[in-house]
Amino acid sequence: MAKAAFSELHRHEKYERLIAAAQRLPALPTAVAHPCDANSLKGALEAADAGLIKPILIGPQNKITAVANDIGRDLSGVELIDVPHSQAAAEKAVEIVRSGKAELLMKGSLHSDELLGAVTNRENGLRTGRRISHVFVMDVPTHPHTLFITDAAVNIAPDLTAKRDIVQNAIDLYAGLGLGKPKVAILSAVETVTPAIPSTVDAAALCKMADRGQITGGELDGPLAFDNAISPTAAGIKGIKSPVAGQAQILVVPDLEAGNMLAKNLTFISNADAAGVVLGARVPIILTSRADTVRARMASCAVAMLLAHNRRATAPIRA
The missing domain is CATH 3.40.718.10 (Isopropylmalate Dehydrogenase)
Structure with a gap:
């Protein structure tokens, strides 16, 4: 009885509303830095399946494809940029955002400090x-x-x-x-x-x-x-x-x-x-943890996506 009552209470309507609102908007290109474990790669691909992001996977190609095989996912049609290690992945992801090719940045299996170090780099980062x-x-x-x-x-x-x-x-x-x-x-x-x-x-x-x-x-x-x-x-x-x-x-x-x-x-x-x-930073950064549930990962993408679309709508028109 107690378990049933808690299950009824624990329905996550708030996240469902956020995700539903994001799904009504076009998915945004997202640079995913070093998705080299099952959780981070699955999170990016499931967010893509839900229509929240268009992932650009950045990291060692052999590692990412091996993880994809392990989780039974086909990467056909998903852009994958091969770089040798996590630091290079962070720097490349930031570069892609700076170029305008991606509107969101997503953390993969690298350490948060490594990604944020590239973001806050004074010369080549995403500082504001x-x-x-x-x-x-x-x-x-x-x-x-x-x-x-x-x-x-x-x-x-x-x-x-x-x-x-x-x-x-x-x-x-x-x-x-x-x-x-x-x-x-x-x-x-x-x-x-x-x-x-x-x-x-x-x-x-x-x-x-x-x-x-x-x-x-x-x-x-x-x-x-x-x-x-x-x-x-x-x-x-x-x-x-x-x-x-x-x-x-x-x-x-x-x-x-x-x-x-x-x-x-x-x-x-x-x-x-x-x-x-x-x-x-210049764009919202999706920062997930290895312990996050699928619902939390999806909600992180939805929050970042809604904010990015809002910024699009309110950005001043440049001559």
Whole structure:
């Protein structure tokens, strides 16, 4: 009985809606860097089967074809660019994006640092004026709304300037997915500004930056503890009156360690799926983990694809 009830609850309607919305749009060419294990290659090919991406596979041809044979997939009709190793794959994938041949970048079986090192290269990378950051788009079965958690994968101990970009990247993603104006909670351990806890001071500063137009497009409040951010009951008990408290859609963590533990807690204890995307570069970067479910991999592609199409639609016309 309990298992049946949980199964009914754990239906992932939020991800289904994201994927369905993406499937109504044309698939985008995607540079897939070093898909040399079963999970990464299968994820790219299944996203292609679903009409989300048009993969350009980049890596050692013999390894990729061997993996394809192992998983029973035919690579006929799929573009494959042969390079000798993972670093060359990362650099080539970035080059393909810079040339305009691909509109998305997807991580294969190489380490995230290797791919992001090529992305952030000052001469040949995909840098913009914005700090790159990661967002987990989380489908938590026991929570009514999709939760965005940032940054839990790229910036280890961001300063206030980096946090400003982290917040703005997440707001732009939320709006780019057509979800409207987000409620953004700047998380800490407590909900009062306490100089002994530096993250509370940063939270207050970020909220004032939003008041002054240095962060736009979202409603910010902080510092807020996690319970006060997502639970109206907890916020009410603490007497916190705010349009964000208890209703937050974006959760901005103080550092990578806190964010990583929060996301993995929700994944492994609350059975959440966590789609991952890196923002702040010229194109969205699909960053998946070996432990991701098929549904999470598909949702990562859908999120990146929806954002890229939104950017297409809002890009200024150049003479």
